[in-house]
Amino acid sequence: YPDIYSSILEGLNDKQLEAVTAPDGPVLVLAGPGSGKTRVLTHRIAFLLSQGVSPFNILAVTFTNKAAREMRERIERLVGGAFGSYEARNITMGTFHSICSRVLRRDGGAIGISPNFVIYDDDDQIRLIKQALNEIGLDEKQYAPRSIQARISSAKSALLDPEDYSSQGVSSYFDEIAARVYRRYQQLLEINQAVDFDDLLMKVVLLWKSYPDILQQYRDRWQYVLVDEYQDTNRAQYMLINLLTQEHRNIFVVGDEDQGIYSWRAADIRNILNFERDYPEAKVILLEQNYRSYQEILDVASHIISSNRLRRPKKLWTNKSGGALVRVREAYDEQDEASYIAREISRLTSLGEYTYSDFAVMYRTNSQSRPVEEAFSRYRIPYQIIGGTRFYERREVKDVLAYLRLIHNPHDAASLRRIIENTPSGRGIGKGTMKTLEDLASRAHISLWDAIEIALGIKSLEEVGAFLPNLEIPKLQSKAKESLKQLVGLIYELREQRDILTLPHLIDTLLIKSGYASFLSSGAEEDLERLENARDLISIAQDYAAIDTSEALVEFLQEVALQSDVDTMQNNGNQVTLITLHAAKGLEYKVVFIIGFEEGLLPHARSMDRESDIEEECRLAYVGVTRAMEKLYISYAFHRNVFGATQTNVPSRFLANIPPDLLDGSLPSLGRRGPGRLTSTTSPRTPSGSTYPGGARNYSGQSYRPFPSNSNFVSSSNLERIIQEYKPGDRVRHPKFGEGVVLKVEIQGEDAEVEVRFAAGSTKKLLASMARLQKI
Numbered sequence: 001y002p003d004i005y006s007s008i009l010e011g012l013n014d015k016q017l018e019a020v021t022a023p024d025g026p027v028l029v030l031a032g033p034g035s036g037k038t039r040v041l042t043h044r045i046a047f048l049l050s051q052g053v054s055p056f057n058i059l060a061v062t063f064t065n066k067a068a069r070e071m072r073e074r075i076e077r078l079v080g081g082a083f084g085s086y087e088a089r090n091i092t093m094g095t096f097h098s099i100c101s102r103v104l105r106r107d108g109g110a111i112g113i114s115p116n117f118v119i120y121d122d123d124d125q126i127r128l129i130k131q132a133l134n135e136i137g138l139d140e141k142q143y144a145p146r147s148i149q150a151r152i153s154s155a156k157s158a159l160l161d162p163e164d165y166s167s168q169g170v171s172s173y174f175d176e177i178a179a180r181v182y183r184r185y186q187q188l189l190e191i192n193q194a195v196d197f198d199d200l201l202m203k204v205v206l207l208w209k210s211y212p213d214i215l216q217q218y219r220d221r222w223q224y225v226l227v228d229e230y231q232d233t234n235r236a237q238y239m240l241i242n243l244l245t246q247e248h249r250n251i252f253v254v255g256d257e258d259q260g261i262y263s264w265r266a267a268d269i270r271n272i273l274n275f276e277r278d279y280p281e282a283k284v285i286l287l288e289q290n291y292r293s294y295q296e297i298l299d300v301a302s303h304i305i306s307s308n309r310l311r312r313p314k315k316l317w318t319n320k321s322g323g324a325l326v327r328v329r330e331a332y333d334e335q336d337e338a339s340y341i342a343r344e345i346s347r348l349t350s351l352g353e354y355t356y357s358d359f360a361v362m363y364r365t366n367s368q369s370r371p372v373e374e375a376f377s378r379y380r381i382p383y384q385i386i387g388g389t390r391f392y393e394r395r396e397v398k399d400v401l402a403y404l405r406l407i408h409n410p411h412d413a414a415s416l417r418r419i420i421e422n423t424p425s426g427r428g429i430g431k432g433t434m435k436t437l438e439d440l441a442s443r444a445h446i447s448l449w450d451a452i453e454i455a456l457g458i459k460s461l462e463e464v465g466a467f468l469p470n471l472e473i474p475k476l477q478s479k480a481k482e483s484l485k486q487l488v489g490l491i492y493e494l495r496e497q498r499d500i501l502t503l504p505h506l507i508d509t510l511l512i513k514s515g516y517a518s519f520l521s522s523g524a525e526e527d528l529e530r531l532e533n534a535r536d537l538i539s540i541a542q543d544y545a546a547i548d549t550s551e552a553l554v555e556f557l558q559e560v561a562l563q564s565d566v567d568t569m570q571n572n573g574n575q576v577t578l579i580t581l582h583a584a585k586g587l588e589y590k591v592v593f594i595i596g597f598e599e600g601l602l603p604h605a606r607s608m609d610r611e612s613d614i615e616e617e618c619r620l621a622y623v624g625v626t627r628a629m630e631k632l633y634i635s636y637a638f639h640r641n642v643f644g645a646t647q648t649n650v651p652s653r654f655l656a657n658i659p660p661d662l663l664d665g666s667l668p669s670l671g672r673r674g675p676g677r678l679t680s681t682t683s684p685r686t687p688s689g690s691t692y693p694g695g696a697r698n699y700s701g702q703s704y705r706p707f708p709s710n711s712n713f714v715s716s717s718n719l720e721r722i723i724q725e726y727k728p729g730d731r732v733r734h735p736k737f738g739e740g741v742v743l744k745v746e747i748q749g750e751d752a753e754v755e756v757r758f759a760a761g762s763t764k765k766l767l768a769s770m771a772r773l774q775k776i
């Protein structure tokens with residue numbers, strides 16, 4: 001190979017080299033974490049360029065937009081210099097959603113999708129589902145919009161339209177309801193000229209299947225298709241790739257069955273099997289060397305995943321040995337867990353070995369981050385949190401975006417409603433007026449915007465394509481009419497401004513003309529902050545100042561709509577990363593803390609009923625553990641406060657298969673339970689915040705005083721002393737059994753029975769008065 005490209009092949013191991021330089025045709029790289037899959041895919045693209053493949057002919061699909069950006073930069077460096085950046089810029093690279101959004105923008109017209117479509121997010125979808133329920137005359141309290149949304153989403157991921165779904169997917173009464181809502185929901189999307197996330201994929205499949213000539217254009221364009229994190233593709237995504245590549249067969253996918261963690265978004269590991277069926281000539285390459293983690297970490301990882309039955313065993317080795325053992329720690333509660341992490345990070349950074357950005361704290365659910373944030377604030381540790389309340393989910397930011405979406409596409413009723421209802425409050429358009437307008441829209445099958453224009457006499461029914469001669473046009477009150485006129489005028493005016501101003505300028509103008517800026521000008525702290533957030537959009541939009549504003553608006557709104565949590569992550573700041581296990585996929589950190597390794601959290605309580613769900617939780621734990629390069633800390637808390645209730649959890653079953661000599665720290669004996677058993681108990685939080693776990697007797701009261709005034713129990717000073725002496729979580733020492741933790745305290749006549757789990761592994765029930773327990 002020519003010299004200038006030696007950097008592309010340098011340092012790859014034999015297997016990696018084989019994959020990177022494979023001849024044309026299908027390639028499947030199956031390999032465990034840290035084995036260089038993403039690296040191989042990146043180098044493969046650089047290699048293709050080095051072989052004279054045009055960057056215009058390459059399509060690379062990544063799991064996040066951030067991953068795409070980084071891959072592009074890496075390729076630039078690999079192929080070198082100014083030439084490199086030119087080459088890399090022209091590769092089509094991004095998530096399935098962003099790629100499909102572009103395809104629809106360009107060619108969606110063929111299947112009736114307006115080129116001005118807006119993308120509806122989760123919130124918008126729920127609103128629309130509620131509207132659909134309402135119109136059908138169903139009660140949203142009885143049929144949870146969230147559950148219906150989930151049904152619709154999985155139908156779409158399986159490529160079932162409302163008709164298919166009613167005829168194939170319906171197996172219960174609830175499904176039937178969902179099918180009816182789905183039909184109306186889809187109509188509403190069309191009227192609003194909107195698509196949801198699942199539509200982006202499904203509509204492109206529909207487009208390509210219905211119009212072979214359009215598909216052919218894309219096949220000609222993307223002659224090389226590469227997909228990272230292939231195990232997490234769903235049915236629709238599989239179809240997309242397959243449609244594109246079944247002729248030229250230049251399909252290069254990398255994945256790891258053990259890291260499939262998105263089945264709740266309809267990802268289907270079977271796509272790996274489908275691949276081998278649809279491309280029987282595929283070259284299958286297994287990578288075995290791990291370059292990321294120390295052997296000590298890999299060993300723990302393999303024991304965790306080994307309990308899964310539905311997998312092929314895989315070898316994974318590294319020549320990085322001599323690292324520290326994986327630390328396991330039981331915390332008393334989530335505060336204790338968080339403080340320990342803060343102390344440990346402070347200690348390690350003060351030694352000068354690590355900087356803050358080397359650390360990540362990972363957890364199963366977003367709400368677990370709060371105590372960690374609090375501890376970090378106390379210890380003055382800088383951090384960034386991935387997920388949580390995103391910038392684009394803030395109210396004021398959504399308000400401004402609603403204006404922008406409406407300028408782009410006035411038929412988007414979700415945005416129109418938001419503006420009328422929220423910003424600035426009321427706008428003088430009352431509920432009654434809205435109801436009248438919405439009825440009109442619904443009866444005439446037109447958008448809310450069209451209905452307003454008709455009611456104001458700006459347009460006729462014929463002009464908006466509604467031919468209903470008998471339809472009565474409602475009369476509005478003059479005050480409402482005046483307000484609506486103003487609003488419509490404002491949007492028209494801003495649409496004109498769009499043709500003159502740059503995007504940042506347009507946002508500035510809309511803030512002023514809409515009255516939003518003065519609405520937030522009270523001077524109160526909260527308003528100042530909100531105004532600042534709104535104005536932040538202006539600086540973000542600077543990136544788009546150089547392109548034509550209509551185009552810029554499209555790009556900007558698309559970027560905002562398709563931004564994932566990880567996309568907002570910063571690499572440069574010197575700060576600790578707080579991130580969910582799901583979002584941590586593909587990433588790596590020198591030091592990783594995984595918190596909440598407990599039954600009920602990991603595996604999550606929601607996943608305890610089905611073995612396949614438990615296995616997915618196990619893969620999630622595996623993904624987390626394999627993010628660590630040098631040090632890994634696993635912790636579980638004895639007590640945890642979840643949404644105001646104190647749970648007493650036992651350590652995760654996923655720790656049960658790890659031999660003790662691989663771990664540094666207390667081995668959780670309680671984790672050794674059979675699979676599929678729910679072992680956490682929840683009790684309501686008492687006013688004082690303290691509870692006694694388990695047992696029929698639940699003492700409420702303050703500071704562990706067991707006798708509220710209406711108590712049935714006879715007070716005895718002895719008993720009171722015992723109860724106050726021991727509480728769950730206390731560490732105790734017994735002359736014979738050694739150290740342990742109090743699990744439970746239960747009244748036995750005038751004595752109390754104390755249940756203690758000893759470090760040696762046994763759990764004993766001891767009478768408090770006799771036990772010679774000592775608190776430590």
Ligand code: ATP
Pocket residue numbers: 011012013016031032033034035036037038039040256259290291292585586587588
């Ligand atoms: P995951 O399954 O977690 O996504 P992966 O298989 O995609 O992992 P990469 O992220 O590509 O693995 O690689 C893991 C780490 O190992 C990276 O830091 C990468 O730079 C490094 N690495 C991979 N291959 C080599 C190699 N041949 N020489 C040196 N370092 C390598």
Ligand code: MG
Pocket residue numbers: 037038039586
């Ligand atoms: Mg990867």
